[in-house]
Amino acid sequence: MALFDSKAKVIQGYEKSISDKNLSIKRYYDEIGRLYYGQYKDNNVDVTKDINNRCESVTKLYRDIEELKHKILFEKGLKLCPSCKQENNLEYAFCFKCGNKFDPESATRVIMFDEEPKAVPEEPAAEDAAETAEEDKAEEAPAEEEKKESTEE
Numbered sequence: 077m078a079l080f081d082s083k084a085k086v087i088q089g090y091e092k093s094i095s096d097k098n099l100s101i102k103r104y105y106d107e108i109g110r111l112y113y114g115q116y117k118d119n120n121v122d123v124t125k126d127i128n129n130r131c132e133s134v135t136k137l138y139r140d141i142e143e144l145k146h147k148i149l150f151e152k153g154l155k156l157c158p159s160c161k162q163e164n165n166l167e168y169a170f171c172f173k174c175g176n177k178f179d180p181e182s183a184t185r186v187i188m189f190d191e192e193p194k195a196v197p198e199e200p201a202a203e204d205a206a207e208t209a210e211e212d213k214a215e216e217a218p219a220e221e222e223k224k225e226s227t228e229e
């Protein structure tokens with residue numbers, strides 16, 4: 077099964093990358109510890125910047141790892157529920173554990189760590205509601221529409 081083999085290789089690559097990143101995180105933690113100790117020994121040494129730099133790198137590595145874990149799940153035909161973290165089949169429209177509704181696109185792409193599932197545009201019904209709300213407002217303040225028309229000519 078060539079297809080399965082190539083998939084396994086991809087997953088292996090992701091797993092290798094995760095373990096590399098975990099090693100880097102450990103190294104950064106070591107350095108942070110040493111830097112802090114250096115400051116403890118000599119009050120004139122200011123390591124705040126050095127420590128902050130390393131903390132930022134660690135944060136980035138954790139994000140990368142999270143992303144890689146999503147990719148591995150994707151390769152396995154699974155996705156994580158953003159709400160309860162339960163593994164679900166990629167095809168599921170709703171989380172089988174908590175009932176959370178998935179972004180319909182989640183079955184066709186990997187969700188990146190950055191993306192807020194809530195930022196997905198609302199259903200058309202919500203838009204209609206917003207429009208009628210605006211119309212109500214227009215009645216109260218008709219001055220704005222007149223202004224818009226006059227600027228064109």
Ligand SMILES: [Zn+2]
Binds near residue numbers: 159160172176
């Ligand atoms: Zn869930």
